[in-house]
Amino acid sequence: MEGPAMIQRTGIDKVLSGGSTGTTVTIYGWVRTSRSGKNVAFAALNDGSSVQNLQVVFDREAFGDESLAGLQAGACVCVTGTVVESSGEQAVELAARSLQVVGPVDTDFPLQKKRHGLDFLRTMPHLRSRTNTFGAVFRMSHHLSLAIHRFFDTEGFYHIHTPIITESDCEGAGETFRVTTLPAGCADFDQDYFRRKSFLSVSGQLEAEPFALSLGKVYTFGPTFRADPSDTRTHAAEFWMIEPEMAFYDLDDNIALIERFVKFCASYLSEKCAADIAFFSEHYEKGLGDRYRTLEEGFARVSYTEAISILGSTSGVFSSVPSWGDDLATEHERYLAEKHFGRPVFVTDYPASMKPFYMFMNPDGKTVAACDLLVPGVGEIVGGSQREHRLPVLTDRAVAQGLDLSVYSWYLELRRWGTAPHAGFGLGFERLLMYLSGMENIRDVIPFPRTFGKMY
Protein backbone atom coordinates (compact mmCIF):
# COMPACT_ATOMS: atom_id res chain seq x y z
CA MET A 1 0.00 0.00 0.00
CA GLU A 2 1.15 3.47 -0.79
CA GLY A 3 1.50 5.96 2.01
CA PRO A 4 -0.44 9.20 2.10
CA ALA A 5 0.67 11.73 -0.49
CA MET A 6 1.84 14.35 1.96
CA ILE A 7 2.99 17.70 0.70
CA GLN A 8 6.71 18.15 1.17
CA ARG A 9 7.80 21.72 1.67
CA THR A 10 10.41 23.88 3.33
CA GLY A 11 9.53 27.06 5.19
CA ILE A 12 10.99 30.30 3.90
CA ASP A 13 12.23 31.21 7.37
CA LYS A 14 14.29 28.05 7.34
CA VAL A 15 15.84 28.78 3.94
CA LEU A 16 16.68 32.35 4.97
CA SER A 17 18.19 31.35 8.27
CA GLY A 18 21.14 29.94 6.34
CA GLY A 19 22.92 26.64 6.15
CA SER A 20 20.90 25.25 3.26
CA THR A 21 22.98 26.66 0.41
CA GLY A 22 23.39 24.04 -2.29
CA THR A 23 20.39 21.99 -1.26
CA THR A 24 17.23 21.45 -3.27
CA VAL A 25 14.01 22.61 -1.62
CA THR A 26 10.34 22.96 -2.49
CA ILE A 27 8.69 26.21 -1.42
CA TYR A 28 5.01 27.05 -1.28
CA GLY A 29 4.22 30.72 -0.96
CA TRP A 30 2.38 33.77 -2.22
CA VAL A 31 3.95 36.14 -4.73
CA ARG A 32 4.56 39.60 -3.31
CA THR A 33 6.27 41.16 -6.31
CA SER A 34 7.72 39.94 -9.55
CA ARG A 35 9.73 41.51 -12.36
CA SER A 36 11.43 40.15 -15.39
CA GLY A 37 14.71 40.88 -17.14
CA LYS A 38 16.12 39.78 -20.44
CA ASN A 39 17.51 36.49 -19.27
CA VAL A 40 16.02 36.05 -15.83
CA ALA A 41 12.84 36.85 -13.93
CA PHE A 42 12.50 37.46 -10.20
CA ALA A 43 9.69 36.81 -7.77
CA ALA A 44 9.56 37.59 -4.06
CA LEU A 45 7.69 34.86 -2.20
CA ASN A 46 6.27 34.96 1.29
CA ASP A 47 4.76 32.03 3.17
CA GLY A 48 4.05 33.76 6.47
CA SER A 49 6.95 32.17 8.31
CA SER A 50 8.95 35.40 8.24
CA VAL A 51 8.58 39.07 7.50
CA GLN A 52 11.36 38.51 4.95
CA ASN A 53 10.58 37.36 1.42
CA LEU A 54 12.48 34.73 -0.48
CA GLN A 55 13.76 35.89 -3.86
CA VAL A 56 13.30 33.26 -6.56
CA VAL A 57 15.19 33.51 -9.84
CA PHE A 58 13.80 32.01 -13.05
CA ASP A 59 15.68 31.44 -16.30
CA ARG A 60 13.37 33.05 -18.86
CA GLU A 61 14.39 30.76 -21.67
CA ALA A 62 13.81 27.64 -19.64
CA PHE A 63 10.42 28.69 -18.27
CA GLY A 64 8.95 30.77 -21.10
CA ASP A 65 6.79 33.89 -20.87
CA GLU A 66 3.53 31.99 -20.61
CA SER A 67 4.66 30.11 -17.55
CA LEU A 68 6.15 33.20 -15.87
CA ALA A 69 2.96 35.19 -16.48
CA GLY A 70 1.51 33.30 -13.54
CA LEU A 71 3.82 35.14 -11.13
CA GLN A 72 1.32 37.89 -10.41
CA ALA A 73 1.15 39.57 -7.04
CA GLY A 74 -1.07 37.48 -4.80
CA ALA A 75 -0.76 34.19 -6.67
CA CYS A 76 0.01 31.06 -4.70
CA VAL A 77 2.89 29.17 -6.27
CA CYS A 78 5.04 26.14 -5.67
CA VAL A 79 8.68 26.36 -6.66
CA THR A 80 11.35 23.71 -6.50
CA GLY A 81 14.93 24.82 -6.89
CA THR A 82 18.39 25.11 -5.45
CA VAL A 83 19.31 27.47 -2.63
CA VAL A 84 22.20 29.61 -3.86
CA GLU A 85 24.16 32.61 -2.67
CA SER A 86 22.68 35.79 -4.07
CA SER A 87 24.62 38.49 -5.86
CA GLY A 88 22.02 41.01 -4.75
CA GLU A 89 20.98 42.53 -1.41
CA GLN A 90 19.88 39.27 0.17
CA ALA A 91 22.21 36.55 1.36
CA VAL A 92 20.51 33.67 -0.39
CA GLU A 93 17.93 33.13 -3.12
CA LEU A 94 16.30 30.22 -4.86
CA ALA A 95 17.35 29.21 -8.40
CA ALA A 96 14.11 27.74 -9.70
CA ARG A 97 13.91 24.43 -11.58
CA SER A 98 10.14 24.04 -11.62
CA LEU A 99 7.19 26.34 -11.15
CA GLN A 100 3.58 25.46 -10.50
CA VAL A 101 0.84 28.04 -10.05
CA VAL A 102 -1.25 26.54 -7.26
CA GLY A 103 -3.72 29.40 -7.04
CA PRO A 104 -3.82 32.09 -9.74
CA VAL A 105 -5.20 35.57 -9.02
CA ASP A 106 -7.94 37.38 -10.83
CA THR A 107 -6.83 40.82 -11.98
CA ASP A 108 -8.96 42.59 -9.40
CA PHE A 109 -6.88 41.31 -6.48
CA PRO A 110 -6.90 44.31 -4.15
CA LEU A 111 -3.51 44.00 -2.47
CA GLN A 112 -0.68 45.66 -4.34
CA LYS A 113 2.99 45.83 -3.80
CA LYS A 114 2.80 49.43 -2.74
CA ARG A 115 1.82 50.41 0.75
CA HIS A 116 -1.86 50.37 1.64
CA GLY A 117 -3.59 52.33 4.35
CA LEU A 118 -4.62 50.46 7.49
CA ASP A 119 -8.22 51.66 7.05
CA PHE A 120 -8.39 50.09 3.65
CA LEU A 121 -6.89 46.81 4.86
CA ARG A 122 -9.40 46.72 7.73
CA THR A 123 -12.14 46.27 5.14
CA MET A 124 -10.60 42.95 4.09
CA PRO A 125 -9.64 40.99 7.20
CA HIS A 126 -9.49 37.81 5.13
CA LEU A 127 -6.65 39.21 3.01
CA ARG A 128 -4.73 41.63 5.17
CA SER A 129 -2.72 38.92 6.91
CA ARG A 130 -0.92 38.52 3.58
CA THR A 131 0.77 41.88 4.14
CA ASN A 132 4.03 42.42 5.99
CA THR A 133 2.31 44.42 8.69
CA PHE A 134 -0.40 41.96 9.58
CA GLY A 135 1.88 38.98 9.19
CA ALA A 136 4.10 40.58 11.82
CA VAL A 137 1.13 41.44 14.05
CA PHE A 138 -0.24 37.94 14.14
CA ARG A 139 3.10 36.21 14.49
CA MET A 140 3.73 38.44 17.48
CA SER A 141 0.24 37.76 18.81
CA HIS A 142 1.02 34.05 18.83
CA HIS A 143 4.28 34.50 20.70
CA LEU A 144 2.62 36.81 23.21
CA SER A 145 -0.03 34.18 23.97
CA LEU A 146 2.69 31.62 24.57
CA ALA A 147 4.68 34.05 26.71
CA ILE A 148 1.66 34.52 28.94
CA HIS A 149 1.16 30.82 29.53
CA ARG A 150 4.87 30.27 30.04
CA PHE A 151 5.11 33.08 32.59
CA PHE A 152 2.26 31.83 34.74
CA ASP A 153 3.36 28.24 34.50
CA THR A 154 6.84 29.22 35.67
CA GLU A 155 5.33 31.22 38.53
CA GLY A 156 3.29 28.23 39.73
CA PHE A 157 -0.14 29.32 38.48
CA TYR A 158 -2.89 27.02 37.23
CA HIS A 159 -4.84 27.92 34.12
CA ILE A 160 -8.61 27.86 34.75
CA HIS A 161 -11.29 28.02 32.04
CA THR A 162 -13.90 30.28 33.53
CA PRO A 163 -17.33 30.30 31.87
CA ILE A 164 -18.08 32.44 28.86
CA ILE A 165 -21.82 32.34 29.52
CA THR A 166 -22.55 33.82 32.93
CA GLU A 167 -25.40 34.87 35.15
CA SER A 168 -24.07 38.10 36.62
CA ASP A 169 -24.85 41.00 34.34
CA CYS A 170 -22.69 43.65 35.94
CA GLU A 171 -19.67 43.97 38.15
CA GLY A 172 -18.90 47.52 37.27
CA ALA A 173 -16.97 46.14 34.35
CA GLY A 174 -19.24 47.10 31.50
CA GLU A 175 -22.43 46.46 29.57
CA THR A 176 -23.30 42.87 28.70
CA PHE A 177 -24.49 41.03 25.63
CA ARG A 178 -27.56 38.91 26.34
CA VAL A 179 -27.54 35.22 25.48
CA THR A 180 -30.90 33.73 24.69
CA THR A 181 -32.72 31.14 22.61
CA LEU A 182 -36.07 32.87 23.08
CA PRO A 183 -37.78 34.18 19.96
CA ALA A 184 -37.57 37.92 19.34
CA GLY A 185 -39.84 39.89 21.61
CA CYS A 186 -40.26 37.12 24.18
CA ALA A 187 -39.14 38.00 27.71
CA ASP A 188 -40.30 34.86 29.52
CA PHE A 189 -36.94 33.88 30.95
CA ASP A 190 -38.35 30.77 32.65
CA GLN A 191 -38.69 29.41 29.13
CA ASP A 192 -35.17 30.43 28.14
CA TYR A 193 -32.40 27.89 27.66
CA PHE A 194 -30.97 28.25 31.17
CA ARG A 195 -34.38 29.08 32.67
CA ARG A 196 -33.01 32.46 33.67
CA LYS A 197 -31.32 35.48 32.14
CA SER A 198 -27.82 34.83 30.88
CA PHE A 199 -25.03 36.92 29.43
CA LEU A 200 -21.67 36.75 27.73
CA SER A 201 -18.95 37.20 30.31
CA VAL A 202 -17.49 40.65 30.90
CA SER A 203 -14.90 39.18 33.27
CA GLY A 204 -13.80 35.81 34.62
CA GLN A 205 -12.71 37.31 37.92
CA LEU A 206 -15.62 36.28 40.11
CA GLU A 207 -15.31 32.68 38.94
CA ALA A 208 -11.52 32.74 39.28
CA GLU A 209 -11.60 33.79 42.94
CA PRO A 210 -12.93 30.44 44.24
CA PHE A 211 -10.03 28.71 42.50
CA ALA A 212 -7.50 31.13 44.01
CA LEU A 213 -9.02 30.20 47.37
CA SER A 214 -8.35 26.53 46.68
CA LEU A 215 -5.50 26.14 44.21
CA GLY A 216 -3.64 29.19 45.44
CA LYS A 217 -2.65 30.98 42.23
CA VAL A 218 -4.73 30.75 39.06
CA TYR A 219 -5.33 32.69 35.88
CA THR A 220 -7.88 32.82 33.14
CA PHE A 221 -7.09 33.79 29.58
CA GLY A 222 -10.07 33.90 27.30
CA PRO A 223 -12.59 35.91 25.34
CA THR A 224 -14.41 38.76 27.02
CA PHE A 225 -17.44 40.63 25.74
CA ARG A 226 -18.44 44.20 26.42
CA ALA A 227 -21.49 45.86 24.90
CA ASP A 228 -20.36 49.38 25.77
CA PRO A 229 -20.95 51.98 23.04
CA SER A 230 -17.28 52.88 23.20
CA ASP A 231 -16.00 53.93 19.81
CA THR A 232 -12.29 54.43 20.26
CA ARG A 233 -9.05 52.94 19.01
CA THR A 234 -8.58 51.02 22.28
CA HIS A 235 -12.04 49.43 22.65
CA ALA A 236 -13.45 46.25 21.18
CA ALA A 237 -16.70 44.43 21.87
CA GLU A 238 -14.88 41.09 21.82
CA PHE A 239 -11.35 40.84 23.17
CA TRP A 240 -9.17 38.54 25.22
CA MET A 241 -8.32 39.20 28.80
CA ILE A 242 -5.77 37.71 31.16
CA GLU A 243 -7.06 37.56 34.72
CA PRO A 244 -4.80 36.16 37.43
CA GLU A 245 -6.14 35.72 40.94
CA MET A 246 -3.85 34.93 43.87
CA ALA A 247 -4.51 33.93 47.49
CA PHE A 248 -2.29 35.53 50.14
CA TYR A 249 -1.43 38.48 47.91
CA ASP A 250 -1.89 42.08 48.94
CA LEU A 251 -1.76 45.15 46.71
CA ASP A 252 2.04 45.34 46.79
CA ASP A 253 2.37 41.68 45.82
CA ASN A 254 -0.12 42.28 43.03
CA ILE A 255 1.81 45.26 41.65
CA ALA A 256 5.10 43.39 41.78
CA LEU A 257 3.53 40.51 39.85
CA ILE A 258 2.09 42.78 37.15
CA GLU A 259 5.47 44.43 36.61
CA ARG A 260 7.25 41.09 36.45
CA PHE A 261 4.63 39.81 34.02
CA VAL A 262 4.78 42.70 31.56
CA LYS A 263 8.58 42.66 31.61
CA PHE A 264 8.65 38.93 30.95
CA CYS A 265 6.34 39.30 27.93
CA ALA A 266 8.54 42.07 26.52
CA SER A 267 11.77 40.16 26.90
CA TYR A 268 10.19 36.99 25.51
CA LEU A 269 9.05 38.88 22.39
CA SER A 270 12.43 40.57 22.03
CA GLU A 271 13.93 37.15 21.69
CA LYS A 272 11.26 35.46 19.54
CA CYS A 273 10.14 38.32 17.29
CA ALA A 274 13.27 40.37 16.69
CA ALA A 275 12.64 40.74 12.94
CA ASP A 276 9.00 41.72 13.41
CA ILE A 277 9.86 44.22 16.14
CA ALA A 278 12.47 45.74 13.84
CA PHE A 279 9.80 45.99 11.16
CA PHE A 280 7.35 47.80 13.48
CA SER A 281 10.13 50.02 14.69
CA GLU A 282 11.01 51.05 11.15
CA HIS A 283 7.49 51.48 9.74
CA TYR A 284 5.16 52.29 12.62
CA GLU A 285 6.64 53.31 15.97
CA LYS A 286 10.10 54.78 15.77
CA GLY A 287 10.37 54.76 19.55
CA LEU A 288 9.64 51.06 19.90
CA GLY A 289 13.24 50.25 20.76
CA ASP A 290 13.17 52.84 23.54
CA ARG A 291 9.89 51.40 24.72
CA TYR A 292 11.47 47.98 25.12
CA ARG A 293 14.48 49.52 26.87
CA THR A 294 12.28 51.32 29.42
CA LEU A 295 10.62 48.00 30.10
CA GLU A 296 13.89 46.74 31.48
CA GLU A 297 13.82 49.50 34.11
CA GLY A 298 11.44 49.94 37.02
CA PHE A 299 7.85 51.09 36.55
CA ALA A 300 6.68 54.22 38.35
CA ARG A 301 4.05 54.15 41.09
CA VAL A 302 1.85 56.90 42.50
CA SER A 303 -1.28 56.92 44.58
CA TYR A 304 -4.39 58.47 43.09
CA THR A 305 -4.08 61.23 45.71
CA GLU A 306 -0.49 62.00 44.67
CA ALA A 307 -1.54 61.91 41.01
CA ILE A 308 -4.25 64.52 41.64
CA SER A 309 -1.63 66.68 43.29
CA ILE A 310 0.81 66.30 40.37
CA LEU A 311 -1.91 67.15 37.86
CA GLY A 312 -3.06 70.09 39.95
CA SER A 313 0.40 71.64 39.95
CA THR A 314 0.71 71.25 36.18
CA SER A 315 -0.89 74.41 34.90
CA GLY A 316 -2.08 75.33 31.45
CA VAL A 317 -1.85 71.85 29.93
CA PHE A 318 -5.27 70.33 30.54
CA SER A 319 -8.75 71.24 29.41
CA SER A 320 -9.87 70.43 32.95
CA VAL A 321 -7.96 69.97 36.19
CA PRO A 322 -9.31 67.13 38.31
CA SER A 323 -9.92 67.48 42.02
CA TRP A 324 -9.98 64.62 44.52
CA GLY A 325 -12.89 62.30 43.77
CA ASP A 326 -12.92 62.98 40.02
CA ASP A 327 -12.05 60.36 37.43
CA LEU A 328 -8.74 60.79 35.68
CA ALA A 329 -9.46 61.78 32.09
CA THR A 330 -7.55 60.31 29.20
CA GLU A 331 -5.49 63.50 28.91
CA HIS A 332 -4.44 63.11 32.56
CA GLU A 333 -3.53 59.45 32.18
CA ARG A 334 -1.51 60.19 29.07
CA TYR A 335 0.29 63.05 30.78
CA LEU A 336 1.30 60.87 33.71
CA ALA A 337 2.58 57.97 31.59
CA GLU A 338 4.03 59.89 28.66
CA LYS A 339 5.24 63.19 30.09
CA HIS A 340 5.58 63.14 33.84
CA PHE A 341 7.02 59.64 34.25
CA GLY A 342 7.85 58.68 30.66
CA ARG A 343 7.33 54.99 31.39
CA PRO A 344 4.63 52.62 32.64
CA VAL A 345 3.07 53.90 35.85
CA PHE A 346 0.83 52.32 38.47
CA VAL A 347 -1.86 54.53 39.90
CA THR A 348 -3.08 53.09 43.21
CA ASP A 349 -5.62 53.61 45.97
CA TYR A 350 -8.51 55.21 44.13
CA PRO A 351 -11.52 56.70 45.96
CA ALA A 352 -13.86 53.86 46.87
CA SER A 353 -16.80 55.58 45.19
CA MET A 354 -15.15 55.18 41.78
CA LYS A 355 -14.48 51.46 42.00
CA PRO A 356 -16.50 48.22 42.17
CA PHE A 357 -17.75 46.64 45.39
CA TYR A 358 -15.19 43.82 45.51
CA MET A 359 -12.11 45.99 46.00
CA PHE A 360 -10.43 46.03 49.41
CA MET A 361 -11.33 49.04 51.58
CA ASN A 362 -8.19 50.72 52.88
CA PRO A 363 -7.85 51.64 56.59
CA ASP A 364 -8.54 55.28 55.70
CA GLY A 365 -12.12 54.27 54.90
CA LYS A 366 -12.04 56.43 51.75
CA THR A 367 -9.89 54.61 49.25
CA VAL A 368 -9.63 51.06 47.94
CA ALA A 369 -6.52 48.99 47.24
CA ALA A 370 -6.76 49.29 43.46
CA CYS A 371 -4.00 49.56 40.90
CA ASP A 372 -4.29 50.60 37.27
CA LEU A 373 -1.28 50.34 34.99
CA LEU A 374 -0.99 53.16 32.46
CA VAL A 375 1.48 52.88 29.60
CA PRO A 376 2.64 55.47 27.07
CA GLY A 377 0.80 55.36 23.75
CA VAL A 378 -2.02 53.06 24.80
CA GLY A 379 -3.22 54.18 28.23
CA GLU A 380 -4.73 51.76 30.69
CA ILE A 381 -3.77 48.15 30.06
CA VAL A 382 -4.32 46.71 33.54
CA GLY A 383 -6.97 47.17 36.16
CA GLY A 384 -6.44 45.28 39.40
CA SER A 385 -6.93 45.30 43.13
CA GLN A 386 -6.62 43.49 46.38
CA ARG A 387 -10.05 41.90 46.90
CA GLU A 388 -12.29 42.58 49.86
CA HIS A 389 -12.18 39.36 51.89
CA ARG A 390 -14.09 40.65 54.97
CA LEU A 391 -17.74 39.69 54.64
CA PRO A 392 -19.37 42.67 56.44
CA VAL A 393 -17.40 45.21 54.46
CA LEU A 394 -18.09 43.39 51.20
CA THR A 395 -21.82 43.08 51.90
CA ASP A 396 -22.14 46.73 52.83
CA ARG A 397 -20.49 47.84 49.63
CA ALA A 398 -22.52 45.48 47.44
CA VAL A 399 -25.73 46.78 48.98
CA ALA A 400 -24.57 50.38 48.67
CA GLN A 401 -23.96 49.82 44.96
CA GLY A 402 -27.45 48.37 44.54
CA LEU A 403 -26.45 44.84 43.60
CA ASP A 404 -28.81 41.87 43.84
CA LEU A 405 -27.13 39.83 46.59
CA SER A 406 -28.90 36.62 45.54
CA VAL A 407 -26.89 36.54 42.32
CA TYR A 408 -23.66 36.81 44.31
CA SER A 409 -24.57 34.38 47.10
CA TRP A 410 -21.75 31.94 46.41
CA TYR A 411 -19.29 34.80 46.04
CA LEU A 412 -20.26 36.03 49.49
CA GLU A 413 -20.07 32.51 50.95
CA LEU A 414 -16.37 32.41 50.07
CA ARG A 415 -15.95 35.09 52.78
CA ARG A 416 -17.78 32.96 55.37
CA TRP A 417 -15.94 29.70 54.82
CA GLY A 418 -12.20 30.06 55.01
CA THR A 419 -11.78 33.54 53.59
CA ALA A 420 -8.25 34.74 52.87
CA PRO A 421 -6.62 37.92 51.64
CA HIS A 422 -6.26 37.75 47.91
CA ALA A 423 -5.70 39.94 44.89
CA GLY A 424 -5.81 39.88 41.12
CA PHE A 425 -5.95 41.92 37.97
CA GLY A 426 -7.25 42.00 34.43
CA LEU A 427 -4.96 42.74 31.52
CA GLY A 428 -6.22 43.40 28.01
CA PHE A 429 -4.35 41.11 25.65
CA GLU A 430 -4.83 43.30 22.59
CA ARG A 431 -3.83 46.47 24.43
CA LEU A 432 -0.63 44.79 25.55
CA LEU A 433 -0.04 43.71 21.96
CA MET A 434 -0.59 47.29 20.81
CA TYR A 435 1.94 48.50 23.33
CA LEU A 436 4.55 45.92 22.37
CA SER A 437 4.06 46.28 18.59
CA GLY A 438 3.41 50.01 18.30
CA MET A 439 0.16 49.43 16.39
CA GLU A 440 -2.17 52.26 17.32
CA ASN A 441 -5.62 50.78 16.74
CA ILE A 442 -7.03 47.71 18.48
CA ARG A 443 -8.78 46.80 15.21
CA ASP A 444 -5.35 46.19 13.72
CA VAL A 445 -4.29 43.59 16.27
CA ILE A 446 -7.47 41.46 16.15
CA PRO A 447 -7.94 39.03 13.22
CA PHE A 448 -11.64 39.77 12.73
CA PRO A 449 -12.41 42.77 14.95
CA ARG A 450 -15.82 43.34 16.48
CA THR A 451 -16.27 46.90 17.68
CA PHE A 452 -19.17 49.23 18.42
CA GLY A 453 -21.37 49.34 15.32
CA LYS A 454 -18.97 47.28 13.22
CA MET A 455 -18.27 43.67 12.45
CA TYR A 456 -15.40 43.66 9.99
Place this chain on the structure above:
RNA sequence: GCCUCGUUAGCUCAGUCGGUAGAGCGGGUGGCUGUUAACCACUAGGUCGGAGGUUCAAGUCCUUCACGAGGCGCCA
Protein backbone atom coordinates in the same frame (compact mmCIF):
# COMPACT_ATOMS: atom_id res chain seq x y z
C1' G B 1 -24.02 59.33 22.20
C1' C B 2 -21.33 64.22 21.39
C1' C B 3 -17.37 67.04 18.66
C1' U B 4 -13.89 67.42 14.44
C1' C B 5 -12.14 65.87 9.77
C1' G B 6 -12.81 63.04 5.46
C1' U B 7 -15.31 60.32 0.93
C1' U B 8 -12.32 62.16 -6.61
C1' A B 9 -9.70 55.84 -11.40
C1' G B 10 -8.62 49.02 -8.65
C1' C B 11 -4.96 51.58 -4.67
C1' U B 12 -2.44 56.33 -2.75
C1' C B 13 -3.65 61.11 -3.54
C1' A B 14 -3.66 66.36 -6.31
C1' G B 15 -7.51 69.47 -8.13
C1' U B 16 -6.12 77.32 -7.04
C1' C B 17 -10.97 82.46 -6.88
C1' G B 18 -17.11 78.08 -8.87
C1' G B 19 -15.65 77.64 -15.51
C1' U B 20 -16.96 70.98 -17.08
C1' A B 21 -11.08 65.46 -14.51
C1' G B 22 -5.18 64.83 -13.20
C1' A B 23 -0.50 62.12 -11.39
C1' G B 24 2.00 57.87 -9.41
C1' C B 25 1.25 52.80 -8.54
C1' G B 26 -1.74 48.55 -10.26
C1' G B 27 -4.09 46.20 -15.27
C1' G B 28 -2.99 45.63 -20.80
C1' U B 29 0.78 46.27 -24.95
C1' G B 30 5.84 47.09 -26.33
C1' G B 31 11.03 48.15 -24.94
C1' C B 32 15.32 47.68 -21.68
C1' U B 33 17.71 45.57 -17.83
C1' G B 34 20.84 40.28 -12.05
C1' U B 35 16.35 43.05 -10.58
C1' U B 36 15.10 44.90 -5.19
C1' A B 37 7.95 48.89 -4.27
C1' A B 38 13.08 47.77 -10.95
C1' C B 39 12.98 51.30 -15.03
C1' C B 40 11.07 53.72 -19.94
C1' A B 41 7.05 54.44 -23.61
C1' C B 42 2.04 53.75 -25.09
C1' U B 43 -2.96 52.32 -23.62
C1' A B 44 -7.61 51.24 -21.13
C1' G B 45 -9.95 52.80 -16.76
C1' G B 46 -14.24 58.14 -13.40
C1' U B 47 -22.51 59.05 -12.45
C1' C B 48 -16.07 63.23 -8.20
C1' G B 49 -20.27 58.66 -1.63
C1' G B 50 -26.24 59.32 -2.27
C1' A B 51 -30.27 62.89 -2.56
C1' G B 52 -31.82 67.89 -2.79
C1' G B 53 -30.62 73.21 -3.26
C1' U B 54 -27.97 78.04 -4.87
C1' U B 55 -25.87 79.50 -9.75
C1' C B 56 -25.53 81.01 -16.65
C1' A B 57 -22.12 77.20 -14.70
C1' A B 58 -20.76 72.87 -8.79
C1' G B 59 -15.48 67.93 -7.59
C1' U B 60 -15.43 73.06 -5.46
C1' C B 61 -20.79 76.75 -2.04
C1' C B 62 -25.41 75.31 1.16
C1' U B 63 -28.85 71.43 3.39
C1' U B 64 -29.47 66.42 4.49
C1' C B 65 -28.39 61.24 4.63
C1' A B 66 -24.86 57.15 4.36
C1' C B 67 -20.07 55.36 5.21
C1' G B 68 -15.00 55.97 7.18
C1' A B 69 -11.23 58.04 10.51
C1' G B 70 -9.68 60.75 14.86
C1' G B 71 -10.98 62.92 19.65
C1' C B 72 -14.21 62.77 24.28
C1' G B 73 -16.96 59.93 28.01
C1' C B 74 -16.57 54.48 29.96
C1' C B 75 -13.26 50.64 30.47
C1' A B 76 -9.11 46.12 29.60
